Amino acid sequence: MTDKLKPLREQIDAVDAQILDLLSRRARLAQEVGHVKAETNAPVFRPEREAQVLRAVAERNPGPLKDADVQTIFREIMSACRSLEKRVTVAYLGPAGTFSEQAVYQQFGRAVEGLPCVSIDEVFRATEAGTADFGVVPVENSSEGAINRTLDLMLATTTSISGEVSIPVHHSLMTKSGSMEGVSVVCAHSQALAQCQVYLNTHYPQLERRAVASNAEAAVMASNDPSVAAIASEMAGAQYQLGVVAGHIQDDPHNRTRFAVIGHLKTTPSGQDQTSLVLAVPNKAGAVYNLLAPLATHGVSMTRFESRPARMGTWEYYFYVDVEGHEQDEPVARALHELKDNASFFKVLGSYPLSL
Numbered sequence: 001m002t003d004k005l006k007p008l009r010e011q012i013d014a015v016d017a018q019i020l021d022l023l024s025r026r027a028r029l030a031q032e033v034g035h036v037k038a039e040t041n042a043p044v045f046r047p048e049r050e051a052q053v054l055r056a057v058a059e060r061n062p063g064p065l066k067d068a069d070v071q072t073i074f075r076e077i078m079s080a081c082r083s084l085e086k087r088v089t090v091a092y093l094g095p096a097g098t099f100s101e102q103a104v105y106q107q108f109g110r111a112v113e114g115l116p117c118v119s120i121d122e123v124f125r126a127t128e129a130g131t132a133d134f135g136v137v138p139v140e141n142s143s144e145g146a147i148n149r150t151l152d153l154m155l156a157t158t159t160s161i162s163g164e165v166s167i168p169v170h171h172s173l174m175t176k177s178g179s180m181e182g183v184s185v186v187c188a189h190s191q192a193l194a195q196c197q198v199y200l201n202t203h204y205p206q207l208e209r210r211a212v213a214s215n216a217e218a219a220v221m222a223s224n225d226p227s228v229a230a231i232a233s234e235m236a237g238a239q240y241q242l243g244v245v246a247g248h249i250q251d252d253p254h255n256r257t258r259f260a261v262i263g264h265l266k267t268t269p270s271g272q273d274q275t276s277l278v279l280a281v282p283n284k285a286g287a288v289y290n291l292l293a294p295l296a297t298h299g300v301s302m303t304r305f306e307s308r309p310a311r312m313g314t315w316e317y318y319f320y321v322d323v324e325g326h327e328q329d330e331p332v333a334r335a336l337h338e339l340k341d342n343a344s345f346f347k348v349l350g351s352y353p354l355s356l
């Protein structure tokens, strides 16, 4: 067996040496890009370029590695190269171990400075103030719908959206001991409790359910108190040394959360983009129909439509609309121009690459 392995391992060593040489060459090129950018004060993080690189890698992938795995490797390569130009700071809803932190790594790779914040408001504040270069905030969950606080703050602040990340959300029930003996309360973020209600009703109907600020906070509580069970990601459980009682307990096995990357960057078209808008119309019959007509006229697809009360006591609404394409793409630009004329309020939240 060893005789057969030896020559194969020698070949792997030789390939690794080549990979390392190529990586160093790539890193030096990124450093040069960094110098050029520094001269013109150009932004280091370019999500549209990174999306193009990752799409090209998947298209060129000859196998046998899976496209998603090759993309993960290249995301980390770009992350490390980018950090030679500048290590970007990204604010997210903490503490460490939340799905928001996972979303940060999914978008930026591991070579970033994560800035855990206590609330979604704080993520917006840190990003607006420039304490963080970017922020990552939850926008919607496939089972529970929109995260209203995020929608309200997108309307109210000067940040724009420069990317989106969608991640699978799998919840586990965890305790300090890995068993449910002596447990009287289960803690989690209210969204997670809602996403696991069928499981909890079936298996633990007698347990008190307590909503806390985040699933990671629930994990911290469970790590300090054997009477507390937490619902959180296994990543959070591992971070706080919890034992898993049951995994994948969310009612919807395909449960996902979409996150937005917010900042001050305006991205240029990547070829496969989406544009997010907030609109309002005067409260009269047919107004919403007329508002959206330009999208159909110019063949622009709407992928999301969400309404939020304007909170002025007048039964007026803001509409959060996502359309396919970049605001600089000709049909989108035309449609937006006409939409703006029909709307009593119009704000482009951002155009950004579709998540992979």
Ligand SMILES: O=C(O)C(=O)C[C@]1(C(=O)O)C=C[C@@H](O)C=C1
Pocket (backbone or CB within 6 Å): 030, 033, 034, 044, 045, 046, 047, 049, 050, 053, 077, 078, 079, 081, 082, 085
């Ligand atoms: O092409 C650039 O603008 C780079 O800075 C290089 C690079 C990369 O490593 O490929 C790194 C960071 C950017 O976000 C995009 C790409």
